[in-house]
Amino acid sequence: MEKFILAFDQGTTSSRAILFNKKSEVVSVAQKEFTQIFPQPGWVEHDPNEIWYTQLSVATEAVIKAGITVKEVTAIGITNQRETTVVWNRTTGEPVYNAIVWQDRRTAGYCDELKAAGKQPEIQQKTGLVIDAYFSATKLKWILDNVKGVRELAEKGEICFGTVDSWLIWKLTSGQVHATDVTNASRTMMYNIHTQEWDENLLSLFNIPKSVLPQVRSSSEIFGYTQQALTAANIPIAGVAGDQQSALFGQMCLKEGMVKNTYGTGCFMLMQTGTKPITSKNNLITTIAWKINGEVYYALEGSVFIAGAVVQWLRDGLGVIRKSADVEALSATVENNGGVYMVPAFAGLGAPYWNQHARGTIVGITRGTTAGHFARAAIESIAYQTMDMLQAMQADSDLTIKELRVDGGATVNNMLMQFQSDILNTKVVRPRITETTALGAAYLAGLATGFWSDLQEIEQYWQRDTAFDPAISSEERTKLAEDWKKAINATAAFV
Numbered sequence: 001m002e003k004f005i006l007a008f009d010q011g012t013t014s015s016r017a018i019l020f021n022k023k024s025e026v027v028s029v030a031q032k033e034f035t036q037i038f039p040q041p042g043w044v045e046h047d048p049n050e051i052w053y054t055q056l057s058v059a060t061e062a063v064i065k066a067g068i069t070v071k072e073v074t075a076i077g078i079t080n081q082r083e084t085t086v087v088w089n090r091t092t093g094e095p096v097y098n099a100i101v102w103q104d105r106r107t108a109g110y111c112d113e114l115k116a117a118g119k120q121p122e123i124q125q126k127t128g129l130v131i132d133a134y135f136s137a138t139k140l141k142w143i144l145d146n147v148k149g150v151r152e153l154a155e156k157g158e159i160c161f162g163t164v165d166s167w168l169i170w171k172l173t174s175g176q177v178h179a180t181d182v183t184n185a186s187r188t189m190m191y192n193i194h195t196q197e198w199d200e201n202l203l204s205l206f207n208i209p210k211s212v213l214p215q216v217r218s219s220s221e222i223f224g225y226t227q228q229a230l231t232a233a234n235i236p237i238a239g240v241a242g243d244q245q246s247a248l249f250g251q252m253c254l255k256e257g258m259v260k261n262t263y264g265t266g267c268f269m270l271m272q273t274g275t276k277p278i279t280s281k282n283n284l285i286t287t288i289a290w291k292i293n294g295e296v297y298y299a300l301e302g303s304v305f306i307a308g309a310v311v312q313w314l315r316d317g318l319g320v321i322r323k324s325a326d327v328e329a330l331s332a333t334v335e336n337n338g339g340v341y342m343v344p345a346f347a348g349l350g351a352p353y354w355n356q357h358a359r360g361t362i363v364g365i366t367r368g369t370t371a372g373h374f375a376r377a378a379i380e381s382i383a384y385q386t387m388d389m390l391q392a393m394q395a396d397s398d399l400t401i402k403e404l405r406v407d408g409g410a411t412v413n414n415m416l417m418q419f420q421s422d423i424l425n426t427k428v429v430r431p432r433i434t435e436t437t438a439l440g441a442a443y444l445a446g447l448a449t450g451f452w453s454d455l456q457e458i459e460q461y462w463q464r465d466t467a468f469d470p471a472i473s474s475e476e477r478t479k480l481a482e483d484w485k486k487a488i489n490a491t492a493a494f495v
Contacts, residue, residue, distance in 0.1 A: 128286030239444025
């Protein structure tokens with residue numbers, strides 16, 4: 001009987017499930033969008049129960065689509081939107097509040113207070129992170145401080161905190177396992193990436209009781225078994241990693257200095273830096289890439305908050321396109337951006353600026369500006385933000401990046417991929433299997449259960465599909481980059 005690995009890919013706007021075979025080929029995919037909740041400007045929430053129901057339903061759908069039974073699923077791998085904070089009652093299993101999403105800015109003021117109090121050096125040294133509302137600690141603190149009765153319950157040990165992976169593990173195991181992996185823990189701003197423990201001093205700083213925190217495990221091991229979820233059979237949950245680390249693994253960036261960029265709702269670039277963490281001097285994040293067989297690997301990361309979401313905004317906010325795929329054709333109606341630059345700082349600016357108060361800006365508009373120019377400026381904004389991250393990464397690592405491996409939904413846009421290569425002056429490589437986020441989780445689960453024997457076996461499955469090489473002059477590249485910097489300065493001036 002042929003066996004398969006089922007990957008849960010729980011993202012910011014949709015829950016997906018993908019079934020992979022032994023050759024790491026996609027056998028079936030199911031996807032379901034879920035509700036985005038915006039209670040106030042800058043606030044973003046999800047319903048944790050809706051995340052669970054949509055994830056469970058797509059998992060069932062993927063198995064049915066493949067024409068197999070659940071008994072043929074060897075293991076489940078989970079990859080998830082990171083930093084998004086779920087808090088639930090340990091006894092009832094019910095969330096005490098909506099999940100506060102990584103994009104949410106409600107704790108920006110508190111983060112400013114922490115910076116003013118001089119806490120940045122300690123937090124960066126221990127966690128590898130910058131102080132920002134992006135990370136989980138301040139979101140958890142907000143729920144403890146603002147949702148009636150929750151802190152009292154937490155003090156009694158009745159409350160569980162988790163990122164989305166922990167929530168799914170809890171639900172899949174019917175509350176038997178409260179755990180996370182090192183990659184997700186490293187995004188909370190409470191986890192010491194050197195000692196690999198929850199940091200007592202930081203918990204004290206944020207006033208967070210240790211009892212709410214999940215147990216931290218490696219990225220590739222059996223966390224537990226499903227209990228009456230999907231099937232009566234007990235399937236091992238054996239691979240867990242935050243979505244960007246999972247994509248780094250799925251892209252087979254196993255050697256020091258290899259880099260991938262994922263183009264999703266946001267844009268996330270990671271460079272694998274080996275078994276020693278590099279502290280960034282250029283506002284990047286130092287994070288855990290994965291832990292396998294007792295060995296921890298680290299990465300440098302840059303985060304762009306709004307990438308593919310800028311195309312969703314063109315569709316839903318401005319109504320200039322009917323579906324996201326139309327953006328490439330609309331962009332092709334103009335020869336260039338016509339001097340229009342869009343800085344989509346809808347949720348502040350991420351790396352390397354970390355300006356949490358910035359808001360979106362469009363500059364260079366004339367009477368001749370068309371919807372095509374807006375579309376082109378939106379696409380190019382994704383590439384420019386990636387350029388800013390890559391330059392910071394090269395400065396931190398003292399490495400010249402010769403190849404960027406790319407994945408995520410927006411990589412189907414050839415115009416974006418070509419412009420990305422042009423502006424970076426670097427080869428951009430799109431793999432044959434672009435579902436690398438889910439694939440990374442599948443690999444981690446398959447390695448833990450013997451489905452794949454070792455890294456050498458899975459490395460052979462990574463194959464190049466298309467490579468994009470730079471095709472513009474250095475003069476044109478310099479001029480475009482200079483004008484982008486002017487747009488960034490205009491955005492900063494408006495704060």
